Amino acid sequence: MRYLPLTDADRSAMLARIGAASIDDLFVDVPEAARLAGPIAGLPAHASELAVERHMSRLARRNLSAGEAPFFLGCGAYRHHVPASVDHLIQRGEFLTSYTPYQPEIAQGTLQALFEFQTQVARLFGCDVANASMYDGSTACWEAITMARRVTKRDKAILSAGLHPHYVSLAKTMARFTGDRLDAAIPDLTPGAPGDDMARLLAAIDGETSCVVVQNPNILGHVADLSELAARCHEKGALLVAVVTEPVALGAIRSPGEMGADIVVGEGQSIGVGLNFGGPYVGLFACAEKHVRQMPGRLAGVTADADGQRGFVLTLSTREQHIRREKATSNICTNAGLCALAFSVHLTLLGETGLRRLAELNHAGAVAAAERLAQVPGVELVNGAFFNEFTLKLPREARPVVRSLADKGILGGVSLGRLYPGEAALAGGLVVAVTETASAEDVETLAQALEAEIAA
Amino acid sequence: MRYLPLTDADRSAMLARIGAASIDDLFVDVPEAARLAGPIAGLPAHASELAVERHMSRLARRNLSAGEAPFFLGCGAYRHHVPASVDHLIQRGEFLTSYTPYQPEIAQGTLQALFEFQTQVARLFGCDVANASMYDGSTACWEAITMARRVTKRDKAILSAGLHPHYVSLAKTMARFTGDRLDAAIPDLTPGAPGDDMARLLAAIDGETSCVVVQNPNILGHVADLSELAARCHEKGALLVAVVTEPVALGAIRSPGEMGADIVVGEGQSIGVGLNFGGPYVGLFACAEKHVRQMPGRLAGVTADADGQRGFVLTLSTREQHIRREKATSNICTNAGLCALAFSVHLTLLGETGLRRLAELNHAGAVAAAERLAQVPGVELVNGAFFNEFTLKLPREARPVVRSLADKGILGGVSLGRLYPGEAALAGGLVVAVTETASAEDVETLAQALEAEIAA
């Protein structure tokens, strides 16, 4: 078999060295009753590459991939063009097939790349420090809430109505077991509304509040100034946790850190990683230096070797589960190293200049698209300010419209009905993301199809 | 621009060091009249990856790729499944972006891989030695004819009727200028005919013959014993040049070297390289040790370094153009290093066991297909013996049949009318190749479509 180097001759020689008569002798500690006599039932025997490739390709063809359709989906996962060199580099065996850098002398490649990643994330988010990645944005968000609890020793978190509903859902799941108190709400679809629930948040902060969690741009695409919120949090001894699900936005707008956020977490997928039907993605986590010892996850840091040469190591592991066990800041072990590398390579290729240009392109495309789509009779643009994603209010339920567009080969957006089932006030909402991968013709195709749908 | 690291600031600093006022000062030796004032007319400005990828993908989609259709084309280029690891390995930057190993101390990777390639080719062909590759099979074939001329000091080459017509065409082109004399013929499509023109070849060898060039399996798919031909050649002081366009066959049949060929050349595409619309491919070239100094092309050989460690170098370069100039054995410089590596990696993955199994699979599939297709009313199987390719004689012209099958999404074979335009006796010939990539359903699809075509 192609992945197994032992020959039968090898196996015999090795059993002889071990002093075992047969391979079964090595499984003597498995109780008789638990031993399977033969191969797993139902699973076919080993197969050639060709046969497996045929099977998997057949399944892949049953999906409508984004490249085959005018594509406008966002809501936490964004399609950007990733340079070919990114995938080439992360597939280098030395990156792809290495482990968590526990032996730093022979893992400087990974460690230096992570150190660069941390610096990029910290600067992008406007924070002092960042860690070496989390699973994804949603889990990073919950980790931020628990960190705020540890820092403030309070357990009430106020979640913005603009926070991604999956992130809210995850937090609710966890809070049910940890006892954290969550104050959540659903967004307001009134066109012209401020687009975030700043007033509610400002009012809710009190002396028991551990943190306020606010997403920017938020689930409807709104962008907002967080400065006042940060000031109020700090006044009350709470932390401001900001969530960024579209980091490309930070090429155009001020970072949460600059606006006063204490912890900034995010989903790094939109830079370098690709859609992948939701995973693997990469969680970004940054905060103020003073809180670093309460931070979850791995950290690469600088040190020197026995010859005095600069080198990198994993550090502050006394926060981590393999040292602290039940007293760790988090149970996270494996994170998203390779996706963090992809993020970092892509961001290095972009650089300041490229990221800003990319953000400009996205914004310009989104503004043009929003204006075009708002001309469709019956459709209203909900947002005042936005980056590359905005929400339309349709005169009918948006979910069937989305499905009907898909039947025509158009991936036209995410309906709020899918994200907030049962919330009648949101059923008409359609969130449309417009990145550099959407052409003007794509927008026109969507506009005309939407018009036809609504007229139908 | 993404491939150009100099900034304008760099350029200014560098011009200052050079002592030039502007870049134009560095082009002063170009006569005024020959200088282009502005950018090349008609060519657009630089474009993003996304834009270029869109353009190229659009063109790629205008082709019917082999994976999308039942596929039976051969005649010198064969579709085999190439393991994913082959492409992964040859894309390693250290292989992909290195040069001809002129500095052996820092090119041992390429050199050792070429030495292994040479050994694999020599063993596969049953010869003493092999070179580090030629452009492709067709040019290797002409190089073999010129090498035979140098060895025998005679200039008449006899070409088998079964030699690929493109190879014959190339030889005719060159011979017109070099003065070599060629004795060529076209194949015989009579079902049950011996399948090669052994009798003609045996009769034609005389004291002026430099070599006989025979392909095995030949253009119609026939396989033949070359032993008698080799003996006759040697009796008359001529060399036997054997051509192999489907090296996978040698997993099942005896190699030309074993049958007495002096020079064996071939097209290595079918192992590791892929179809690529005809190029780049890799020419294989092997011969008896005594002729090695008349061999064209690069050779990797063993030596030792200053510490006595084994190492590899390019050797016998006194045969080559960069040393011998107009007295070189060939004008070849760049060869097909990366394709040779792909060939070698794939053959290493196959090994003796895998190559034999692969050859068995191909033969079994081809036999079954030949028997099924021969049942189509009006269709006759031309071949007695064959490996994975055989020729059908259709009751009507094959070219329009092939085109009509293609309209139905079936790539059904190569018509002899395309290869031998104007030869009425061959117009009914359809050469069908059946590799492991063709399924039994594919064969049935072809059989039924062929039946429909012929009945139409």
Added chain:
Amino acid sequence: LEEGLIFERDDYARTGVDLPEPPRVAGRLGGLERNRPIGLPGLTEPEAVRHYTRLSRQNYAIDLGLFPLGSCTMKHNPRLNEKMARLPGFADIHPLAPVDTVQGALAVIDELAHWLVTLTGMHAVAMSPKAGAHGELCGLLAIRSAHDAAGSDRSVILVPESAHGTNPATAAFCGYKVENIPATADGRVDLAALTARLGPDVAGVMITNPNTCGLFERDMKRISDAVHEAGGYVYCDGANFNAIVGRVRPGDLGVDAMHINLHKTFSTPHGGGGPGSGPVVLSEALAPYAPLPFVARQADGGFKLVEEETAGEDHPGSFGRMTAFHGQMGMFTRALTYILSHGADGLRQVSEDAVLNANYVLRSLDDLLEAPFGDSGPCMHEALFSDEGLAQGFTTLDIAKGLIDEGFHPMTMYFPLVVHGAMLIEPTETESKAALDQFIGALRSVAGRARAGDEALKAAPAFAPRRRLDETAAARKPVLVWKDEALPQAAE
């Protein structure tokens, strides 16, 4: 040549992408326009390719040699898996795309789920956990949900001392108290002590089987029975499932929940520390509490995605969502590709060869290195040694660093905690006998030097990209990001 940091270059004006000029529009950023540079250096493509290629060469990797990290399962990562995961039909689909347009993706999840359930003999599987520790969390949340549903407020999870650190950390992360279970002298869970501790406050136990001493827990079924008897549930840490896949089904041993590290048993790449993927198989008792979303096969052969909307009717007991979207799809395609490639016969051979290789290492070294449980029966997929017998002042760390100079990645050091100076060696099934012989020779040489007190060993590694690195200094005054004096202005 040393490779500097991207921040140490004058590269703030460069970029490795070409983008068209944006059309002029009236911006709608609401006054939030960025007004300060971010501080992100850019590299053109040639520079970036060189930077990361050079960095990569500072790494050791499976592609370069044996990587015998015990409990980490560094096996070969097939390249077909990478190719399949990159098919646009898998890689370029959005998690919120209309369900009708992603039926192939749902089929992959369903098919992989089916084989995971089959291979483990369990009842159901939660596919969304993002890594092993996330899977542990999933399992414990299911256990808590089951107790909640039964109106029980049990608060203790029992964990053996030899457990992975994630076990106690996870239990704590979801609100449990953690208590240790003692081990017997032969390196296994002490059944009697465990049974004695069981009671109405114990929610469950977390057991690793094969355990981190590399031994199969012979009493696993009895442990499960006792725990069930006492009203608790059994969580099995599946990190070592690769030792038994195809030969033993955890479901037959009474396990209620177990995560499966797709990046260990099923060969998806570790990538320098992730991404992993940790689906959790569940017993019939815990299945009702599995998290959202999940994939359900419909009567017409199509697939449906059960999310918040329909969970009420389809899956009322679910404890809820534990991540955005559907889990590590990219890892699912790789793992399914691997399972289909190996098939039933191949997977069984995988565990046999993994165990054979580990025992071969154990018996080729146990004359020179102390194997604390060498008499406790054959090891499973990993071989455990202690630092007993090394010369005064020589440690496991010295042996590890010495191995680096011999061209090998070291084994896992100082884990499990129950053995002094533990060295845990897991060769995996994808190593040849020739590679093992080379490794054994190297380790014998280094161990011999450590026993003999060869001072030169304390200076190892000498032939690595770096000499020994000072981890204490790094932690004392952590430098976690690059800082430079003044950021240059972003160039246009």
Added chain:
Amino acid sequence: LEEGLIFERDDYARTGVDLPEPPRVAGRLGGLERNRPIGLPGLTEPEAVRHYTRLSRQNYAIDLGLFPLGSCTMKHNPRLNEKMARLPGFADIHPLAPVDTVQGALAVIDELAHWLVTLTGMHAVAMSPKAGAHGELCGLLAIRSAHDAAGSDRSVILVPESAHGTNPATAAFCGYKVENIPATADGRVDLAALTARLGPDVAGVMITNPNTCGLFERDMKRISDAVHEAGGYVYCDGANFNAIVGRVRPGDLGVDAMHINLHKTFSTPHGGGGPGSGPVVLSEALAPYAPLPFVARQADGGFKLVEEETAGEDHPGSFGRMTAFHGQMGMFTRALTYILSHGADGLRQVSEDAVLNANYVLRSLDDLLEAPFGDSGPCMHEALFSDEGLAQGFTTLDIAKGLIDEGFHPMTMYFPLVVHGAMLIEPTETESKAALDQFIGALRSVAGRARAGDEALKAAPAFAPRRRLDETAAARKPVLVWKDEALPQAAE
């Protein structure tokens, strides 16, 4: 760890592929069944990946650092090119597929052909030559065909002494006598001497421009005029076209034929020695003789492939086919991708930066190394030095090997032949100023040591995978294949 040969292992039973059991059929091999083992070792995928990954690390490459081989143009190879060439619509199509099914491929050939003709200001282009030397052959065959058609039997090709070895070899390969043209003291073709030699026996000249001394042939147009006047044709070796692309069109200089190394000017990878691709642009005079096959655009926008069948009417003067199939399609997709990526402005910048980088190197070193044509005007894309001034017994080779220890690939050594101990340095446009400064520093250091007679330099390289290798011994008794005593039997 040293990596042995695949033949030195006991690996004849292993395989890295899984193939189904072949169905039983009555074989039809005509009695030719193989009856002896071939002798091919096999490696499983983990072993093969490791073998070739380790081998690769013995190589230097552009991805690792500056590769300043003069006349070889080692520039960055964009990864987008690799991705495009692997689209199944290009990579998985057969050369003899029905023309209607490969219209996209023909469009690529036609589009690339169009830009090559445009960039060179020529009349037509032959796309099928497989590499530069094959392109030279194509050009000379066109010249011979033109003379043949005119009933002339001219037999001499004039070539400068500084020419690439392929020039005289090619001329000889197609039956010409080769005579050298002298050079002027400033490193260019001696126009007067050339003109004097022209006559009724001279079929043409082969000139490299920019020439291999890195200089632009100022008199190119006058040379062309003189050659044409005398009834000959001008072949231009296009290996150095990258110095002038976008700024100078060879067609404006009277060139009749020129090959274009797509692997130099247009960035397709060298791959350790190929594949290359050498399309040949032709003047109106030579276009009628271009080889088969070629692509023709039809009135309906579709493309037709002109092969032997229709050549009689479409292209009666063709000298015929010079390779099977249509040329290096895989390189065409890469080169077209590159051209479209750079565009008109980018390509012009390419040559400007290439020339700027070379002059920067020249002027940063000419105080320490003798630049024989340093006073002959700016160099173009490469800078030439001689070994004059080195200490007794020190050679260009010592400098080259010394550079290896500094972490750089050496420059081209001992070429062109017209300069003693020539060192030809071509940085290309894809090197940054920082990389050049590092290289210049290293070369200054090594050159300083060679001038000072530092004996340690003669032992270089010390830090490469091998010390200096004995090339003489290799040639004396060549060992070109591995031989072992007895081949093991092939296993089942």
